[in-house]
Amino acid sequence: MTNVDACETAVNECHKMNVDAVQYIVDALKKLNNNPLLIHLSTDFIFDGKNGPYRETDIPYPPKSVYAESKFVSEKVVKESGLRWAILRTILVYGSIYHHIGHILVKCSLNSFRICNIQHCINISLSFHQAIFSF
Secondary structure (H helix, E strand, C coil): CCCCHHHHHHHHCCCCCHHHHHHHHHHHHHHCCCCCCEEEEEEEHHCCCCCCCCCCCCCCCCCCCCCHHHHHHHHHHCCCCCCCEEEEEECCCCCCCCCCCCHHHHHHHHCCCCCCCCCCCCCCCHHHHHHCCCH
């Protein structure tokens, strides 16, 4: 569940989709005998936004929203799984519906959607295709 605002009101659904689903995937992968690599998509929202840009060694706590907390916990599930893993903390991911991140921002502003928790950031947007086919 990636709608940050909706996570604030649908806390149980957010947890089910962002934490429980990851645990189900981990459990399924553990049953395989081929030492799979789990690539987990997370978010920069797990940081409080006060001391960026962040490094892998920075401690991502305390998250400032239900969404951020769910992603923080899901990362913990992955790290403690015993599997080989990689965590991608993405910022803005776009895909075939919107070929450029500008389309997303314009659509949000035209429809009066809030883009919450974004204050000051240095980022590079990432296409879904880039994320999947870079490994």
